[in-house]
Structure formats: C-alpha cells, structure tokens
Amino acid sequence: MSEPDWVRHAIWWHVYPLGFLGAEPHAQPDVVHRLPRLRDWLDYAVRLGVSGLALGPVFAAETHGYDTVDHYRIDPRLGDAADFADLLDAAHERGMKVLLDGVFNHVGRSFARTDWFSGATFEGHEHLAALDHDSPAVRDYVTDVMCHWLDAGADGWRLDAAYAMPRPFLADVLGRVRRRHPEAYLVGEVIHGDYPAIVAETGMHAVTQYELWKAIWSSLNDHNLFELAWALKRHTACLESFVPLTFTGNHDVTRIASRLTDERLLPHALAVLFTVGGTPAVYYGDEQAFRGVKEERAGGDDAVRPEFPPTPDDLAPWGAPTFRLHQDLIGLRRRHPWLHRAGTTAREVTNTAAVLDTTDGTHRLLTVLNLAETPTTVHTGQSEVLLGEVGQHGEDAVVPGFGWAVLSVPSAPRPPGPAGG
Structure with missing residues (x-):
C-alpha cells in the first residue's frame, strides 16, 4: 500500500507530551491545561525545519501513557478536547502534520472493558493487559478510535507495539481505516524481523527502522563502518517496497548524545540520518544535544522523557550549535526531497x-x-x-x-x- 504523497516531504519532531509538559506520573482527576504550552513551541519546531509533530500518548492513562484507559478522552494531566483541537489547528496553520500514538496492543488494568482482555500481559508487565485481537468488538473499537481522531483532524497514527499484534488484525483494521481516510499515514513500531513482509501483510505504510538506528551509533562507537555499510544495504532493499521511519533517538532508547562514546561523532550520525532514504524523525531535545540514559528499571525511561522549559528562550545556550546543525541538515533534506526514497x-x-x-x-x-x-x-x-x-x-x-x-x-x-x- 503506497503512502500518502505528503509523506514524501515529512520530517517529524517527536514529542512525548507527558514528559515534555511535566505531567504528574500518575492519573489525576482534575484537568490541567498543559497542552497550550506545547502549542507555544510550534514556532520553535518550524525554525528547526520539521514539517510534522509526532506525539507520544495523549489519551487518558494510568501512568506513562502506554497504559491507556480511555482512547476517546484526552489525558486530564494534559488538558481536554478543546486544548487538543487548538493544538491541531495551530499545527495545521503552520503547515505541520500531526501524528498520534495509538496503543492498541494492550491497555491499563482499569480499562472499562475487561471482557476484551486476552488473559495475557504485555511482555510480562502485570499492569498492562493484552487485548483480544480476535474479538470483532475489539477490531471495531480500534477502527472507530482511529477514525474518530482522524475525523477530528489528526493526520496519521503510530501504532505502538505493532510487532506484538497479529498481522490479520492489523490488516483488517487498517484496511477499514484507509478506506475512510486514504490520506492518513500509518506507521508501526517494529523492532526486528522481516520489515518488508510485515508491511505487506499488515497494510501499514511503514515501520520503525531500528536496524539502521542501531548500526549508526554502533558503527561509530566501534569504528566499524562496515557494519553501517551492511545495514544500508538492507535499508536500501526495504526502500524498494516501502519507506521506513528513520531516527537516531526516541522515547524508548538512550539519547544519541549519550549513546555515542565520542561526542565529536554526533554530526556523523545526523549526517547519515538526513542523507539516506526514509522519513526522518527528531526526538525532542536531541536537536539540543540533550543527554539521557535509559535504564531497565521502574522509572528507567524518565531520563529520556524530560520536561522542556516554558519557552525556547529558557533553553541552555550549549545546545545551540547542535540546533544549528539540525537546521542545516534538515534544510538540505528539504531542498532534496528525492532523498526520501533514494538508495x-x-x-x-x-x-x-x-x-x-x-x-x-x-x-x-x-x-x-x-x-x-x-x-x-x-x-x-x-x-x-x-x-x-x-x-x-x-x-x-x-x-x-x-x-x-x-x-x-x-x-x-x-x-x-x-x-x-
């Protein structure tokens, strides 16, 4: 399934809203209108050069957002439906697309429809209940949620843990979504496996390019560019059938500035990201050379999901050179849109x-x-x-x-x- 034409020009700024806006770590009953502060950062994103805002979870959840309890309600820690509508409008006024993060493989334990649980957990996390993807009701629900927010103005979906959901389930749901919203971009989180086959069998337009992500930092750290050469050979093969979502950082991994053992190689990583085929994404803070190490423990993601200051003027000056480097490389990328599918x-x-x-x-x-x-x-x-x-x-x-x-x-x-x- 071919991606929408507009994706050819897409470069995402990936933001984890609960962290970016300093939300409480656990669900709160009262609405706190934090989303307007994210809206105020859109001009910063435009100066960076990106053309889209890829949001982490924004729906009502128990803790970190990936334990959703109501996909139709904006998390009160972020605001309400009016705040979200204002954010969409403000992004679109600036020519930016908005990508939502859909967590449909599993839900929080307080999700209302416990009869939709499969009886399994997600990767051993007891507080995350896996949904029964064979249930017609679950398929109808996920289809309706996706279309509801596309009707509201969103431009696409990132499907969390797409690797864990049955491919027939995705093919069914996404086929129905595409028929109603043919211009929606549908990309799945897939860590490893046969990327082209997964795309072909699910109807997703793309998957996350974790192989290239790993090869970039690993080849630079090990002084082994043969590893990068091999990964680029596989990456180019993927581009024959679909365009992967490329990145050097996201909400689940150690930041690239911390991952590299020599900070002098950060420009090399970025040069690769922005000059090879793919749909690039910049994780918020990476454009300022933020540091942060992910740890395998409770709260181990906090360091890579920090709060941003109230305004861009409050950013520390030491990030300015990396910001300018991103501007230069993104500008080059936008002047050469043919790079999107180039081998x-x-x-x-x-x-x-x-x-x-x-x-x-x-x-x-x-x-x-x-x-x-x-x-x-x-x-x-x-x-x-x-x-x-x-x-x-x-x-x-x-x-x-x-x-x-x-x-x-x-x-x-x-x-x-x-x-x-």
Whole structure:
C-alpha cells in the first residue's frame, strides 16, 4: 500500500507530551491545561525545519501513557478536547502534520472493558493487559478510535507495539481505516524481523527502522563502518517496497548524545540520518544535544522523557550549535526531497572512513565520514561541497580528522550496488 504523497516531504519532531509538559506520573482527576504550552513551541519546531509533530500518548492513562484507559478522552494531566483541537489547528496553520500514538496492543488494568482482555500481559508487565485481537468488538473499537481522531483532524497514527499484534488484525483494521481516510499515514513500531513482509501483510505504510538506528551509533562507537555499510544495504532493499521511519533517538532508547562514546561523532550520525532514504524523525531535545540514559528499571525511561522549559528562550545556550546543525541538515533534506526514497551504497569503506553514495537514479549526493583523528583522502569524483568541511584536490576529497561532509555530484551514473563495490 503506497503512502500518502505528503509523506514524501515529512520530517517529524517527536514529542512525548507527558514528559515534555511535566505531567504528574500518575492519573489525576482534575484537568490541567498543559497542552497550550506545547502549542507555544510550534514556532520553535518550524525554525528547526520539521514539517510534522509526532506525539507520544495523549489519551487518558494510568501512568506513562502506554497504559491507556480511555482512547476517546484526552489525558486530564494534559488538558481536554478543546486544548487538543487548538493544538491541531495551530499545527495545521503552520503547515505541520500531526501524528498520534495509538496503543492498541494492550491497555491499563482499569480499562472499562475487561471482557476484551486476552488473559495475557504485555511482555510480562502485570499492569498492562493484552487485548483480544480476535474479538470483532475489539477490531471495531480500534477502527472507530482511529477514525474518530482522524475525523477530528489528526493526520496519521503510530501504532505502538505493532510487532506484538497479529498481522490479520492489523490488516483488517487498517484496511477499514484507509478506506475512510486514504490520506492518513500509518506507521508501526517494529523492532526486528522481516520489515518488508510485515508491511505487506499488515497494510501499514511503514515501520520503525531500528536496524539502521542501531548500526549508526554502533558503527561509530566501534569504528566499524562496515557494519553501517551492511545495514544500508538492507535499508536500501526495504526502500524498494516501502519507506521506513528513520531516527537516531526516541522515547524508548538512550539519547544519541549519550549513546555515542565520542561526542565529536554526533554530526556523523545526523549526517547519515538526513542523507539516506526514509522519513526522518527528531526526538525532542536531541536537536539540543540533550543527554539521557535509559535504564531497565521502574522509572528507567524518565531520563529520556524530560520536561522542556516554558519557552525556547529558557533553553541552555550549549545546545545551540547542535540546533544549528539540525537546521542545516534538515534544510538540505528539504531542498532534496528525492532523498526520501533514494538508495545508498557505501563504497571505499574502511573501519574509519566511508563514502555513502545516495541516488534515486537521477540525482546524487555523497556523504563522506572520517572517524579517525587524522585526515583521510577519499575519491569522490567531480563534486561540490554542500555541508561540512572537506578539502578537494581534483577528484579526491581530503576529510579532516573527525570530519564529515555532504557533496553534490552532477549525475547518478550507476544504481546502488553491494556495500564496498
């Protein structure tokens, strides 16, 4: 199933609202109108360069939002339906799409319809009851919830734990949703597996690209760009059938600035994200080089889901260079929308240097990476430097220590081939 045309230009700012807005950790009976403060950050997102707001859970829940108890009600800790409608309107006025986070694999224990529980838990968490996805009533409910909020103005859904839901269930529900809302974007959280097969069998437009996420930070930390080359080969194969959702951070993982063992390699990670095919997402705070380590314990996500200050003026100044780097790379991405579905070949690969050759068959960019402290020379052919620092001598580029650059070349003389070819 082809994605809506507008997704070709989508770059998401991914926000976890309960954390961003400093909500209480547990459900509260009284409505606190926090969503207007998120609305006030939309101009900041526009300055960043993104074109969409990907929201974490906003529906009534017991604690962290992934234990929903009422999918038709905005969580009182965030506000009410009017606050959410204002946020949608404000985003759309700025040309931004809004993606919702749908938790339909499991619910909180206080969910009203306990007769819809399957009897299982979600991954051993006793407070998360798995839904019976074979039940026609559950299928009708999920379909209706998704259409209800699309009718209200949302532009798509991220399906939490899509990897855990039966594929026939997703195919049925999403088929019905697409018939009513053909312009809605439907992307699923999938950590591993046969991505193209999952997309084909469920009717989702895309899945989360965890393989590439892992390869980016791991290859940089280990000084093993062959790992990145292999992941890009698999990534390019995915692009033949669908466009994955790409990222270097989200609400479930250690922040990229903390994950990297050398902060000088943060630009390299971002250069890869924004110059290979995919629909990129920036997790709030990553554009400011926020740190945060996820821990496997109760409350272990708190460090990567922090409260943002009241206004952008209250941000610490040390994040400004990373913000400008994001602006530069996002700007390049938006000037080259063909990158959305372009394939990438890693060539001239060594442990610490690589040239990433990205093309759609007509246009072509090169991303050069050097992870070593000393300069390295790579062959790029005739090219023009778009971003980064690199010296050129004829058809060779001299990349400084810990340097990177994005280069434009006149044409794409060959399609992507095997890594190292």
